[in-house]
Amino acid sequence: MAWQQAMGSHAAGGSQAPPAAGGGETQRTQYPYVTGTSVIALKYKDGVIMACDTGASYGSTLRYKSVERIKAVGKHSLIGASGEFSDFQEILRYLDELTLSDHMWDDGNSLGPKEIHSYLTRVMYNRRNKFDPLWNSLVLGGVKKGPKGDEKYLGMVNMIGTHFEENHVATGFGNHLAIPILRAEWREDMTFEEAVKLVEKCLLVLLYRDRSSINKFQIAKITTEGSTIYPPYSLKTYWGFSHFENPAQGAVGSW
Amino acid sequence: MFRNQYDTDVTTWSPQGRLFQVEYAMEAVKQGSACVGLRSRTHAVLAAANKPASELSSYQRKVFRVAEHAGVALAGLTADGRVLSRFLRNECINHYFVYEAPLPVSRLALRLADKAQVCTQRSWKRPYGVGLLVAGLDESGAHLYYNCPSGNYFEYQAFAIGSRSQAAKTFLERRFEGYNDYTPEQLIKDALSAIKETLQGEKLTSSNCTVAIVGRKDDGTLEPFEMIDAKRIQEIIDSMEAVEEAPAEPSSMQEEERGSDAAPMDI
Numbered sequence: 001m002a003w004q005q006a007m008g009s010h011a012a013g014g015s016q017a018p019p020a021a022g023g024g025e026t027q028r029t030q031y032p033y034v035t036g037t038s039v040i041a042l043k044y045k046d047g048v049i050m051a052c053d054t055g056a057s058y059g060s061t062l063r064y065k066s067v068e069r070i071k072a073v074g075k076h077s078l079i080g081a082s083g084e085f086s087d088f089q090e091i092l093r094y095l096d097e098l099t100l101s102d103h104m105w106d107d108g109n110s111l112g113p114k115e116i117h118s119y120l121t122r123v124m125y126n127r128r129n130k131f132d133p134l135w136n137s138l139v140l141g142g143v144k145k146g147p148k149g150d151e152k153y154l155g156m157v158n159m160i161g162t163h164f165e166e167n168h169v170a171t172g173f174g175n176h177l178a179i180p181i182l183r184a185e186w187r188e189d190m191t192f193e194e195a196v197k198l199v200e201k202c203l204l205v206l207l208y209r210d211r212s213s214i215n216k217f218q219i220a221k222i223t224t225e226g227s228t229i230y231p232p233y234s235l236k237t238y239w240g241f242s243h244f245e246n247p248a249q250g251a252v253g254s255w
Numbered sequence: 256m257f258r259n260q261y262d263t264d265v266t267t268w269s270p271q272g273r274l275f276q277v278e279y280a281m282e283a284v285k286q287g288s289a290c291v292g293l294r295s296r297t298h299a300v301l302a303a304a305n306k307p308a309s310e311l312s313s314y315q316r317k318v319f320r321v322a323e324h325a326g327v328a329l330a331g332l333t334a335d336g337r338v339l340s341r342f343l344r345n346e347c348i349n350h351y352f353v354y355e356a357p358l359p360v361s362r363l364a365l366r367l368a369d370k371a372q373v374c375t376q377r378s379w380k381r382p383y384g385v386g387l388l389v390a391g392l393d394e395s396g397a398h399l400y401y402n403c404p405s406g407n408y409f410e411y412q413a414f415a416i417g418s419r420s421q422a423a424k425t426f427l428e429r430r431f432e433g434y435n436d437y438t439p440e441q442l443i444k445d446a447l448s449a450i451k452e453t454l455q456g457e458k459l460t461s462s463n464c465t466v467a468i469v470g471r472k473d474d475g476t477l478e479p480f481e482m483i484d485a486k487r488i489q490e491i492i493d494s495m496e497a498v499e500e501a502p503a504e505p506s507s508m509q510e511e512e513r514g515s516d517a518a519p520m521d522i
Contacts, residue, residue, distance in 0.1 A: 108395060109359040118355035147394070147475035 028132040032084035036069045037212045038174030039080035044195035047223035048141030050080045051199045055214035070220045072227040074099040076144040077113040082171040083136035113142025113153040125161025133159040137171035173210040178202035266378045280404035283384035287330035289420045289453035292388040292399045293413035295437040298470030299390035299397040301328040302446035318465045322347035324357040325391030326480040330417030332384035360391035364400035372406030386416045422452035461489035
């Protein structure tokens with residue numbers, strides 16, 4: 001497989017010559033290495049809540065168990081990332097630079113979640129056009145005072161620059177497993193407690209069904225008062241369901 | 256033989272600590288026909304007196320839309336002004352492309368000032384010979400800035416630049432304290448009155464002035480920067496003249512002014 005070729009060529013040297021440094025030939029990111037899984041986020045009464053697990057996989061190995069994949073950006077935004085972890089760290093560096101220079105104008109203006117989202121969209125789309133994408137799905141949430149009062153914002157952008165705004169979003173596996181739940185149960189006026197309950201329900205489904213998720217989660221919220229990223233915690237699981245007992249039973253296939 | 260030893264390039268100081276070339280550029284602003292700007296909390300108005308270069312020519316435009324939320328009025332070398340307004344348009348459109356949000360007016364004015372400053376510190380450059388009134392709306396409300404060739408810039412409630420602008424400034428100084436609460440209509444009227452002061456007797460008509468406005472509507476949405484059409488300006492001028500020609504019956508507002516702290520000379 002191409003994946004193994006890319007991994008293996010470093011050790012073996014391979015029959016293909018490695019790309020010449022400065023010879024006009026460059027190697028782009030073709031595969032992610034260390035990846036984080038789903039992020040889910042939704043708007044609630046006072047702001048936006050975001051959640052994900054703290055795992056990072058090396059290929060399909062659950063390699064790292066406590067990495068933070070949700071960070072605060074400036075005063076009004078939260079960013080959550082799934083996908084290549086080093087690319088996320090690079091993005092955080094861009095955002096640090098951006099918010100720092102924004103702060104250094106010292107004129108009372110500050111970038112809101114909408115502006116940060118737009119900026120990231122430009123970065124992601126630009127990189128994919130260079131055939132060197134940042135291998136992430138990013139979630140941006142925040143609250144900022146606008147001319148019509150406090151405005152909640154929640155949006156997503158992926159590695160090819162596709163972007164949108166929604167009341168609830170989920171990346172990766174969450175897009176398949178959490179979105180149906182969110183569509184059924186999300187309300188505009190949820191309290192924080194209700195939002196946490198809903199988020200935990202989604203996380204638990206993901207924990208059961210997504211092999212790269214781990215049982216260590218982080219929840220974060222952002223309101224007009226600012227952002228809070230809560231310490232990691234675990235959810236109670238129950239593996240006694242009959243479908244979990246013998247998963248291969250009745251399954252069509254050789255395994 | 257030499258009138259001044261220290262004015263052959265912009266970067267040479269005089270022993271008195273002056274940069275003559277920069278000061279000459281500041282003088283160029285005073286040669287152009289007048290522009291005024293004033294703002295309330297929610298709206299900013301720019302107005303300019305249009306002076307044809309000769310009897311047979313038309314006048315040069317002096318008010319430019321920079322973006323949906325901002326515009327400029329300029330006095331001095333109009334050619335330099337066009338270059339600068341193109342620069343401002345570029346800055347705004349680039350910012351909008353990246354952030355999908357308008358560039359705050361203070362940053363717009365600052366970028367302009369930085370551009371002007373560079374020209375005062377390079378021996379092979381010349382300062383821009385134009386003063387710009389930058390008016391616009393951002394999150395913090397309506398703003399008015401004056402940018403001059405020296406690279407300095409100031410924020411104002413109301414200001415006038417260009418030839419005979421002193422008369423307009425005197426007019427604005429008497430009235431600026433109330434401007435924060437003015438309606439757009441009132442701002443336009445005062446802008447026209449201020450322009451009229453600079454005409455020194457010449458009749459103010461819709462054909463020798465330009466007025467533009469930008470602001471925030473009551474529902475919080477943007478009222479984009481727009482030139483007010485000649486017909487409406489003429490109607491406003493006519494209504495102002497009608498008030499002036501009416502018998503000098505003291506209105507309640509004048510009464511109030513007299514009652515408070517107005518000096519006898521003002522009445």
